[in-house]
Amino acid sequence: MQDEIKRNAMLLALSSPSGAGKSTMARRLMADDPGFRMSVSATTRPPRPGEREGHDYFFYSEEAFRRDIAEGGFLEHAEVFGNLYGTPRAPIEEMMETGSDVLLDVDWQGAQQLRASPLGRSSVLIFILPPSIAALEARLKARGQDDPNVISGRMDKAMAEIIHWAEYDYVLINDDMDACYSQIRTIVNSERLRRDRRPGLRGFVSGLDSEFRDRKATQ
Numbered sequence: 352m353q354d355e356i357k358r359n360a361m362l363l364a365l366s367s368p369s370g371a372g373k374s375t376m377a378r379r380l381m382a383d384d385p386g387f388r389m390s391v392s393a394t395t396r397p398p399r400p401g402e403r404e405g406h407d408y409f410f411y412s413e414e415a416f417r418r419d420i421a422e423g424g425f426l427e428h429a430e431v432f433g434n435l436y437g438t439p440r441a442p443i444e445e446m447m448e449t450g451s452d453v454l455l456d457v458d459w460q461g462a463q464q465l466r467a468s469p470l471g472r473s474s475v476l477i478f479i480l481p482p483s484i485a486a487l488e489a490r491l492k493a494r495g496q497d498d499p500n501v502i503s504g505r506m507d508k509a510m511a512e513i514i515h516w517a518e519y520d521y522v523l524i525n526d527d528m529d530a531c532y533s534q535i536r537t538i539v540n541s542e543r544l545r546r547d548r549r550p551g552l553r554g555f556v557s558g559l560d561s562e563f564r565d566r567k568a569t570q
Contacts, residue, residue, distance in 0.1 A: 357551030360447035361542055362470055363387070364455045364462050365535075367479035368509035370491040372525040376479065377456050379532050384539070388446050390455045393425070396434040409439060427457060427464035443470065452539075459515035466518075475542050477535065478519040482526035484509070 363380075367373035381389055393409040395416050404410055411419070416435045420428055428437030438455060446453050447470075457465065462476050481487035487509060491502045516522050521538055525531040546552060 355551075356549055356555055358450075358543060358549045359473065360450055360452050361548065362443065362447075362453050362455060362465065362474040363539065363542075364457050364465055364474060364476050365479065366457055366459055366462050366476070366512070366519070367525075368481065368487060368512045369505045370487050370494070370509075371479050371481045372528060372531060373456060373479055375528065376525075376532055376535055377454055380454060380535060380539075383536075386452050387454050388451045390438055390443060390453050392436055393419075393439050394434055394436045409442075411435070423469075426468045426470060427461040429458075429460055438465070440468075440470070447473065452543075459512055459518065463515075463518060475521075475538070476519040477521045477523065477538065478516050479531065480513065480516065480522060480524045481509075482524055486526075 365373045365377055377389070381387055391405060391407075391409060393411050393416065395411050395413045398404070398408070398410055402408065413435065416428075416437070419425060419439070420437070424440050425437040426440050426443060428435060430436075438457070438461070443453055455461070455465070459478075462478075465471060465474050466476065468474075481490070484506075488502070488506055491497065491505055497505070523531050523534050542548065
């Protein structure tokens with residue numbers, strides 16, 4: 352019966368400092384929950400070998416990107432190292448209209464823009480904290496992907512991101528990957544059951560009322 356009641360889709364945005372577990376949580380949720388689809392970002396940087404249009408990114412010219420910004424075509428956007436990145440609004444709306452929840456991997460600035468966007472009321476913002484700064488640095492080093500200068504830069508940036516924790520709906524401490532992921536699943540399940548996200552409840556309760564009146568009429 353629960354699955355038969357109409358529900359509005361949500362935008363679930365995950366943010367964290369680099370190394371705190373955001374990408375790992377996003378991959379697990381996409382693998383485990385068929386109700387989610389992953390948002391595909393747009394960028395003005397050239398495609399890298401093997402990248403596919405609409406799968407890895409939507410590739411824009413700078414002129415087209417800035418035109419879409421002016422026309423409200425992005426839910427959030429930013430300039431990073433001379434290239435523009437953003438979340439196109441139209442594909443998100445199309446996915447939500449078909450009933451799919453949408454997962455976004457964004458930083459705190461993107462989360463703020465998302466909350467202020469036309470789809471802000473559908474958004475659920477989760478920030479993931481590391482258990483300690485020492486643990487965050489250890490995770491970055493353990494990945495073996497970056498040289499010491501890059502790791503130092505990521506550490507410098509981490510606190511500038513963490514200070515925005517209070518702007519989120521939920522804040523999780525990732526001291527255990529499985530426990531943190533379980534908390535995300537609990538949030539998802541709870542948000543899907545919110546009264547204001549389930550317009551079909553009105554019709555269901557109306558049916559109960561009709562059933563009750565019919566019962567009274569035959570007594």
